[in-house]
Amino acid sequence: MNIRTISGDLNGRSADSSWCIFSGYVAVVHLCTMYMAFVNQALYRLIRIIYFQNQHLQSLKLYLLLPIIEYIWAICIMCVLIPWNGVVYFNNDYFCYVSFASLRAIIWGAFFAYLFPFLCSLMIYIRITIFMRHHTNNLPLPIKRRHDRDFLVVQRILLIVSLLLILGIPSIFFIIRFIITGDDHPLTNRIAWFPVGISMSGLSVTLVFTIPQLKSILVKLFQQNRIKPATLATVPTRIQMKSVCGTD
Numbered sequence: 001m002n003i004r005t006i007s008g009d010l011n012g013r014s015a016d017s018s019w020c021i022f023s024g025y026v027a028v029v030h031l032c033t034m035y036m037a038f039v040n041q042a043l044y045r046l047i048r049i050i051y052f053q054n055q056h057l058q059s060l061k062l063y064l065l066l067p068i069i070e071y072i073w074a075i076c077i078m079c080v081l082i083p084w085n086g087v088v089y090f091n092n093d094y095f096c097y098v099s100f101a102s103l104r105a106i107i108w109g110a111f112f113a114y115l116f117p118f119l120c121s122l123m124i125y126i127r128i129t130i131f132m133r134h135h136t137n138n139l140p141l142p143i144k145r146r147h148d149r150d151f152l153v154v155q156r157i158l159l160i161v162s163l164l165l166i167l168g169i170p171s172i173f174f175i176i177r178f179i180i181t182g183d184d185h186p187l188t189n190r191i192a193w194f195p196v197g198i199s200m201s202g203l204s205v206t207l208v209f210t211i212p213q214l215k216s217i218l219v220k221l222f223q224q225n226r227i228k229p230a231t232l233a234t235v236p237t238r239i240q241m242k243s244v245c246g247t248d
Helices: 002-011 018-049 060-081 103-138 141-166 169-181 188-210 212-247
Strands: 087-090 095-098
Touching: 018 060, 018 087, 018 095, 018 103, 018 141, 060 103, 095 103, 103 141, 103 169, 169 188
Parallel strands: none
Antiparallel strands: 087 095
């Protein structure tokens, strides 16, 4: 969205078309599925802690199938935005997205894209908290330690989703302003999308710290890249030492 805005400011060309409307709808769907990825991580930790004896719920096929199901679900949920004319072209911003002027469209999109993943993560966090308070003392020590690690990951996921909701405060401000005044400020979308762009760029970093397995893989790759130059540098010195000893 920001790239289209900058490109439109430079060349001044309008991008209003049916393809633009469709791309705005796809952007909402992508946003919804992206936040649902955090729910998948929290759900995985929930199963590892409470339903760890059920191996079917921990299968790889299930978690490969979940994103596909969620993507289809997001397409079906957000398709009402098109007949509502919720996705429109912004002349001052040169892109298409859900308009603040359509209150039911913006509330619908905000609920399923932001609030619904947050509520799901919060419910999972509460369920795990209740379980660990009543059953942790009866578990073996290795399982208890694993549960503590998984619970820490769920806490981080809930914190990240909460921070992403906080970044949506500028959008909430402009929605309230539009309800009171009935005037859509020309800088609404630019200001509202700025924190969203920051959150998008920060997700790749936060996911590394959220998933311990991914973090360990990246740490190993980083260590290998640091070790390889050192090992290559020692090979010529050994060869030189052998050649010197041979001449003696």
